[in-house]
Amino acid sequence: IRQEQALHDAIDAGLFIPHFQPQVSLADGSLVGLEALARCLDGNPTPLSPAEFIPLAEETGLIVPLGQLILERVLTCIGEWTRAGLRVPPVAVNFSARQFRQGDFESGLRETLSRSGVDPSTLVVELTESSLLQDFSKAEKTMRSLAELGVRFAIDDFGTGFSSLSYLARLPFHTLKIDRSFISAIEQDVRQRAITEALILMSRGLDLRVVAEGVETEDQARRLMGMGCHSAQGFFYARPMPAEEVEDWLRNGS
Numbered sequence: 222i223r224q225e226q227a228l229h230d231a232i233d234a235g236l237f238i239p240h241f242q243p244q245v246s247l248a249d250g251s252l253v254g255l256e257a258l259a260r261c262l263d264g265n266p267t268p269l270s271p272a273e274f275i276p277l278a279e280e281t282g283l284i285v286p287l288g289q290l291i292l293e294r295v296l297t298c299i300g301e302w303t304r305a306g307l308r309v310p311p312v313a314v315n316f317s318a319r320q321f322r323q324g325d326f327e328s329g330l331r332e333t334l335s336r337s338g339v340d341p342s343t344l345v346v347e348l349t350e351s352s353l354l355q356d357f358s359k360a361e362k363t364m365r366s367l368a369e370l371g372v373r374f375a376i377d378d379f380g381t382g383f384s385s386l387s388y389l390a391r392l393p394f395h396t397l398k399i400d401r402s403f404i405s406a407i408e409q410d411v412r413q414r415a416i417t418e419a420l421i422l423m424s425r426g427l428d429l430r431v432v433a434e435g436v437e438t439e440d441q442a443r444r445l446m447g448m449g450c451h452s453a454q455g456f457f458y459a460r461p462m463p464a465e466e467v468e469d470w471l472r473n474g475s
């Protein structure tokens with residue numbers, strides 16, 4: 222309870238900001254996207270690691286206001302970068318199942334986007350499989366309507382949930398993110414490598430952009446490129462970084 226109150230107060234006080242992790246083209250290392258990841262500001266009394274405060278936020282429902290705070294700050298950054306004349310690639314924001322299933326998710330996102338003045342096609346809504354489980358037809362309706370506005374969708378941590386592959390063909394996803402548990406195993410484990418290769422092939426067939434998550438070594442990057450993967454994200458290229466540092470990436474393209 223004390224932790225919940227602290228988290229509530231820290232959200233009210235705006236003590237969370239997005240950091241951004243680059244996604245790069247495997248072919249030439251150029252910047253093709255960014256993923257926003259929530260981080261604590263100094264003086265924040267909640268658990269400092271997102272691996273702790275995100276689950277706490279999910280359990281308590283505070284992920285809804287926390288997610289909104291992060292979304293607004295991401296859109297503010299995009300607006301500033303754009304006004305500074307920088308070319309901004311698609312920026313992915315994580316939405317938990319709880320946020321996505323809110324009755325007013327779609328209207329809220331439309332309103333937040335329109336208030337920000339940011340081109341909706343700059344935003345990538347990153348969902349996990351659990352967002353799609355409960356009410357498929359509602360998820361489909363929401364996604365189609367937002368996709369018409371230009372918003373793109375990525376399926377995160379793919380391969381770890383209880384996936385029914387059929388939804389991939391039916392929902393307007395733009396990007397599939399292969400979970401990092403597969404990537405960390407491709408060097409030693411032929412079976413994980415076989416799954417990774419199959420996921421890449423399937424994604425290409427479905428016209429989905431593929432991002433390999435958690436790439437940590439050059440060998441992994443080389444193998445992924447050999448398998449036909451387009452892009453990657455991971456410590457080998459860059460760690461999540463504050464907005465000021467992203468500007469160097471936006472200026473140089475890598």
Ligand code: G
Nearest residue numbers: 257258259271272275284288291315316317
């Ligand atoms: O950044 P890091 O890997 O430490 O994040 C830990 C977990 O928290 C990841 O699963 C990541 O998706 C999740 N996460 C980070 N930022 C956000 C956010 O703004 N919203 C949601 N829903 N999850 C986030």
Ligand code: G
Nearest residue numbers: 258315377378435436437454455456457461
């Ligand atoms: O659940 P999600 O895929 O959103 O989680 C993203 C998290 O993965 C971020 O918190 C980020 O810090 C972390 N991450 C990003 N790149 C790497 C990597 O190369 N290795 C590891 N171990 N974690 C990574």
Ligand code: NA
Nearest residue numbers: 256315347377
């Ligand atoms: Na993510």
Ligand code: MN
Nearest residue numbers: 377378398434
């Ligand atoms: Mn992921």
